[in-house]
Each structure stands twice: as C-alpha cells, then as structure tokens.
Amino acid sequence: MFKLDNTRQIFGEALAEYGVKNKKVVVVTADVSSSVMTTFFAQKNPERFFNVGIAEAGMVDTAVGFALSGFIPFANTFAALLLRATEQIRTCVAYANTNVKIVGSFAGLSDAKDGATHHSIMDLAVFRAMPNMTVIVPSDSIEARKMIPLMAELEGPAYIRISRAEMPIIFDESHKVEIGKGITVRDGNDVSIIANGHLLSRALEAADKLSSQGIKARVVNMHTIKPLDMPLLRKCAQETGAIVTAEEHSIIGGLGSAVAETIADENPVPVKRVGVADKFTESSKELDPLLDKYGMAVDDIVKAAQQAVKQK
Amino acid sequence: MAVKTGYSPELIKKLEDMARQLRIDVIEMTHCRGQGHPGGSLSPAEIMSVLFFHHLRLDPKKPQWENRDRFILSKGHACAILYAALAHRGYMPLEELETWGCLDSRLQGHPDWKKTPGVDMTSGCLGHGINIGAGLCLAAQLKGLDYYTYVLLGDGELQAGILWEGAMLAAKYKLSRLIAIVDCNGVQLDGTTEEIMPLEPLRNKWESFGWAVLDINGHSVPEVLAALDKAHANGDKPTVIIARTVKGKGVSFMEGKAAWHGKGINDEEYQQAMEDLKKNV
Numbered sequence: 001m002f003k004l005d006n007t008r009q010i011f012g013e014a015l016a017e018y019g020v021k022n023k024k025v026v027v028v029t030a031d032v033s034s035s036v037m038t039t040f041f042a043q044k045n046p047e048r049f050f051n052v053g054i055a056e057a058g059m060v061d062t063a064v065g066f067a068l069s070g071f072i073p074f075a076n077t078f079a080a081l082l083l084r085a086t087e088q089i090r091t092c093v094a095y096a097n098t099n100v101k102i103v104g105s106f107a108g109l110s111d112a113k114d115g116a117t118h119h120s121i122m123d124l125a126v127f128r129a130m131p132n133m134t135v136i137v138p139s140d141s142i143e144a145r146k147m148i149p150l151m152a153e154l155e156g157p158a159y160i161r162i163s164r165a166e167m168p169i170i171f172d173e174s175h176k177v178e179i180g181k182g183i184t185v186r187d188g189n190d191v192s193i194i195a196n197g198h199l200l201s202r203a204l205e206a207a208d209k210l211s212s213q214g215i216k217a218r219v220v221n222m223h224t225i226k227p228l229d230m231p232l233l234r235k236c237a238q239e240t241g242a243i244v245t246a247e248e249h250s251i252i253g254g255l256g257s258a259v260a261e262t263i264a265d266e267n268p269v270p271v272k273r274v275g276v277a278d279k280f281t282e283s284s285k286e287l288d289p290l291l292d293k294y295g296m297a298v299d300d301i302v303k304a305a306q307q308a309v310k311q312k
Numbered sequence: 313m314a315v316k317t318g319y320s321p322e323l324i325k326k327l328e329d330m331a332r333q334l335r336i337d338v339i340e341m342t343h344c345r346g347q348g349h350p351g352g353s354l355s356p357a358e359i360m361s362v363l364f365f366h367h368l369r370l371d372p373k374k375p376q377w378e379n380r381d382r383f384i385l386s387k388g389h390a391c392a393i394l395y396a397a398l399a400h401r402g403y404m405p406l407e408e409l410e411t412w413g414c415l416d417s418r419l420q421g422h423p424d425w426k427k428t429p430g431v432d433m434t435s436g437c438l439g440h441g442i443n444i445g446a447g448l449c450l451a452a453q454l455k456g457l458d459y460y461t462y463v464l465l466g467d468g469e470l471q472a473g474i475l476w477e478g479a480m481l482a483a484k485y486k487l488s489r490l491i492a493i494v495d496c497n498g499v500q501l502d503g504t505t506e507e508i509m510p511l512e513p514l515r516n517k518w519e520s521f522g523w524a525v526l527d528i529n530g531h532s533v534p535e536v537l538a539a540l541d542k543a544h545a546n547g548d549k550p551t552v553i554i555a556r557t558v559k560g561k562g563v564s565f566m567e568g569k570a571a572w573h574g575k576g577i578n579d580e581e582y583q584q585a586m587e588d589l590k591k592n593v
C-alpha cells in the first residue's frame with residue numbers, strides 16, 4: 001500500500017512558488033480558487049491573480065489575451081467545466097497556438113461525491129484531439145509539482161490534469177521528469193501495463209498480483225499522452241508482446257486510445273484498455289469504490305493483463 | 313414591493329413551518345452524508361416551500377404528467393433541499409434522503425432527472441436553466457400546453473454568459489410563462505459576489521434584457537407568495553424575481569459565509585445548527 005498526500009494543495013503551493021520566481025506567470029480562475037487551491041498563488045502574487053467569476057469560456061479567452069502580451073497564463077477550473085470553453089481552447093489556444101497553460105482540476109473521478117456532472121472522463125479525448133496541444137497526466141503529487149515549471153517553460157499550449165483526491169505517493173524528490181518521456185517504473189517481459197494518474201499505483205499493485213501468478217508485468221508511467229513516447233511504446237510492444245493501458249478516463253479517446261492507435265499503426269500486439277467503459281458515472285462518498293465499480297479496480301487490470309498475455 | 317394581502321395566516325404558517333422543516337432536512341442530510349452544499353441549500357427554503365407546497369401545479373403520483381409545471385434547479389448544487397421537498401411532497405419515502413450521494417442511490421450529488429422522480433432536468437454545471445426553460449416554454453406553445461416553467465438560479469450563476477443568451481431569447485419570444493427566481497444571497501464559492509464579480513444593478517440588467525422584475529425579501533413567505541402570483545398575471549414578458557436572501561439562513565455560524573458553500577457538517581456543528589433552527593420557531 002502507498003501513503004497518500006494532498007495533490008491539489010501540493011499543486012497550489014507549487015504554482016504559487018513558481019509564480020514568485022517567474023513574474024510572467026499569471027493565474028486566471030473562475031470562482032473555484034479555494035477548491036483548486038490557486039488561493040496560494042493569490043496570496044503570494046496578488047497582482048497576477050484574476051478571478052473572472054463563474055465564466056469558464058471567458059476565463060480562457062482572458063488567458064489568451066495575457067498570452068498575446070508575453071505572459072504565461074495558467075487558466076484553471078474543474079476539468080469537467082473546461083468543456084464549456086472547448087471552442088475557445090480549440091480556436092484561440094490550440095489553433096492560434098498561444099502560450100496558454102490549462103489546468104483541469106478535480107480530474108477524472110476525483111470529485112467522487114459531486115457525481116457525473118463533475119467527473120471528467122473525456123477531457124483527455126477532447127484536448128488530445130487538438131493539434132499543437134501538449135497533454136499531461138501526472139501520476140503522483142511530486143510529479144505534478146515537478147511538471148509546473150516544465151509546463152510553463154514549454155512554448156505553446158499545454159493541458160495538465162490535477163486530481164482532487166489524495167494520491168498515492170510513488171516517487172521521491174529524486175524523481176526526474178521530462179514532458180513526452182515515459183518512465184518504466186517496474187521491469188518485466190510478459191506484458192506492459194501503461195498507466196498514468198491515479199491508475200499508476202493500481203497498475204503497480206496489479207503487477208504484484210500478476211507476479212504471484214508467474215506473469216512478469218512491466219509498468220510504465222506514461223504521464224504525457226501527447227506527444228506520446230513512441231520509442232518507449234515500440235520497445236514495450238517488441239519486448240513484452242502485449243499491452244494493457246490503465247487510466248481514470250473513458251476508454252474512448254484517452255491514453256488507451258492513444259496507445260492502441262499507435263500500436264495498430266506500427267507493431268500490432270494485443271492491447272487491452274482499462275478505464276470507464278463508455279458510460280456516465282455516479283456519485284460516491286469515496287473515490288476508491290467508485291473506481292472499482294466503474295472498471296478500474298486492481299483486478300480489472302490483472303484480468304486485462306491475463307487476457308492480453310493469452311492473446312499473444 | 314407592495315405585499316398583496318389575503319393570504320390566510322394558516323397558509324403562511326404552514327409554508328413557514330415547511331421552510332423550517334426543509335432547512336432541518338438539509339442539515340440532517342448534510343450531516344449524515346458528511347458532504348454537500350449547505351449554504352445555498354438553506355437560503356431558498358421559503359422559495360422552495362411556497363413553490364412545492366402551494367404554487368406549483370404538480371401531481372406526485374404522475375411525475376411525468378405532461379402539463380405539470382416545470383421546475384429547474386439551475387443551481388443544482390442545492391439539490392438537498394429539492395430532494396427534501398420532493399420527499400415531503402410524496403415523490404419518494406423520506407428515509408431515502410439518507411442515501412443521498414451513496415453509490416447506487418437515486419439521489420445524486422447533483423440532480424439527475426433520469427434517476428430521481430420529480431426532478432425535471434439534470435443540473436450541476438451552472439448557467440443552463442434559462443435557455444432550457446425557454447425551450448420548455450416554446451415547446452409548450454407548440455403543443456398547446458399551459459404549464460409554467462420556474463428556474464431557480466444562484467446569483468453567482470448570473471455571471472455565466474450563456475444565461476444571458478437565454479434571457480434575450482425569452483424576451484424575444486415573449487415567454488411570459490417563464491419565471492426565473494434568483495436566490496440572491498450575495499455569496500458564491502470563492503467569496504461575496506461583490507468581491508468576485510459584482511452583479512449590481514441587477515434590476516436594471518434584467519429590465520434592459522426585456523424582463524419584468526420583482527425585487528423581494530426571499531425569506532418572507534407572503535412576499536414570495538405575492539411575487540409568484542404577480543408573475544403569473546404578467547402578460548407579455550418573462551418575469552424574474554430577485555429574492556434577497558442570506559446564504560446559510562437559519563444557522564448562525566453559516567450565515568453569509570462562503571466557507572459554508574460546499575462542506576459537510578460534523579457532529580458538533582450539527583448540534584449547534586439544530587439548536588439554531590429549533591430556536592427560530
């Protein structure tokens with residue numbers, strides 16, 4: 001079992017600290033700063049913090065204005081609510097190729113209690129389909145924290161997911177991240193489990209279970225789903241001959257799709273996708289039982305791996 | 313607003329008692345679940361009481377009755393008080409309120425019309441109510457039905473641009489059977505509306521969009537009764553009732569506080585809240 005820490009607070013503090021160092025950073029938010037914890041940024045950098053009220057579409061366009069003037073705007077609200085600004089993001093961020101950073105908080109099912117309106121199971125599908133967009137799904141809080149400066153210093157549009165939940169701690173301070181470079185966190189040659197976000201810790205638990213059954217699973221942290229780390233993916237396909245993806249998202253359009261599309265193009269091996277099976281979710285007091293109910297249990301990953309191995 | 317007299321003291325008492333009961337239910341539910349949005353569920357208690365226990369044309373035995381009045385909780389996070397009202401009105405057993413937010417419950421963290429009898433539309437993302445209400449009114453005209461559509465909005469919610477698209481539409485088509493009620497409690501998620509995004513002068517905004525405007529004390533049952541009756545009598549415009557309320561009304565430590573927008577209630581807070589609500593009899 002993993003220890004947990006408070007991802008949104010760590011994100012909020014990291015953005016605030018980075019904003020002290022880099023005066024080009026501005027934060028634009030839509031009446032949810034106390035939930036997504038950009039309040040830390042507001043405390044440290046009050047002159048560069050803007051609350052536009054309940055106006056997500058306007059928030060994104062305001063950020064675009066800052067980007068046109070050389071600032072590095074972070075536009076931030078709940079991931080599910082960013083869909084209201086999809087056209088703004090498509091036209092004025094992705095197409096216009098402006099240097100806007102979009103933070104989708106309460107990502108995946110992490111706002112378990114608030115139900116399907118607040119669960120975000122298609123943000124990755126939408127933003128990944130936009131040319132020019134970088135799409136990042138950090139797999140623990142340390143990784144999320146380390147992504148902030150990288151994302152700010154990357155030229156161009158980028159989207160990052162931040163969980164509302166306390167996430168399992170997987171990495172330590174020495175963890176090295178690079179946008180677009182996946183990381184093998186456990187070796188094995190029978191099957192590769194490619195995971196990110198909250199599902200990476202579950203993938204590692206699944207690998208433990210599989211090893212007791214004699215299946216050696218490689219586990220890869222694919223924190224960037226666009227651009228996808230093709231060399232690493234190719235290597236996984238060649239060396240393990242079977243792939244499972246695991247993510248807190250619909251199996252349509254996210255990491256699973258990205259991997260399956262790539263594998264189908266180049267190096268066909270069996271691919272099984274673990275995620276939400278094209279249905280809307282529901283309210284739950286806690287995240288873990290919700291993930292279990294909607295197809296993202298450790299055992300779902302185990303089963304998918306067994307099937308993928310069988311199909312080799 | 314001049315208050316129309318003629319409402320019997322019994323009616324007023326009944327509706328005030330129900331408002332208090334709904335507040336008690338909100339506190340019980342939010343305590344039982346340990347999650348929820350108590351502030352904005354307490355502020356519209358008188359409005360909900362008058363609508364569901366006097367004004368709306370409903371038949372709990374026929375939740376899908378085609379000519380029923382429609383009610384859209386556009387500020388869907390306040391669903392606790394909607395569920396409580398529906399349960400007292402007979403749409404579901406009162407005990408079901410305890411399942412709110414649990415896996416497999418019909419009572420979701422935000423309203424889901426496919427799951428909960430009596431809920432006319434799914435909500436939870438702010439800003440949809442006016443356009444949907446306008447669509448319902450236009451549909452009624454096409455079908456020759458005479459139901460009214462009521463939309464309960466938050467004041468912070470008024471910052472959503474789409475809502476004003478609907479406001480223009482409703483005025484263009486003279487949708488006099490569309491009645492919006494703003495739960496104008498002066499507080500949103502991050503702070504007061506004044507701090508986050510000032511809304512005033514609200515009356516002028518709605519008037520300039522072509523709406524009839526009534527500005528009332530939303531905690532006065534007679535004023536709510538009179539405003540809804542007046543809105544009914546309005547000939548050719550949609551009506552908005554700006555109901556001035558207090559967020560967290562009735563619970564001393566919640567009143568006016570953004571911190572109580574979205575937060576569960578612990579045992580100690582529960583005791584205090586219940587004392588406050590019972591004291592106000």
Ligand SMILES: Cc1ncc(C[n+]2csc(CCOP(=O)(O)OP(=O)(O)O)c2C)c(N)n1
Pocket residue numbers: 030031032054055056081084351352353355387389436437438439465466467468469470472495497499500501559573
């Ligand atoms: C489109 C959208 N943006 C943001 C939110 C998050 N949110 C939920 S409630 C709320 C504040 C609402 O304030 P108000 O409308 O004044 O409601 P009330 O005070 O009656 O609770 C916010 C920002 C949301 N649910 N939907």
Ligand SMILES: [Mg+2]
Pocket residue numbers: 352466467468495496497498499500559
């Ligand atoms: Mg309000």
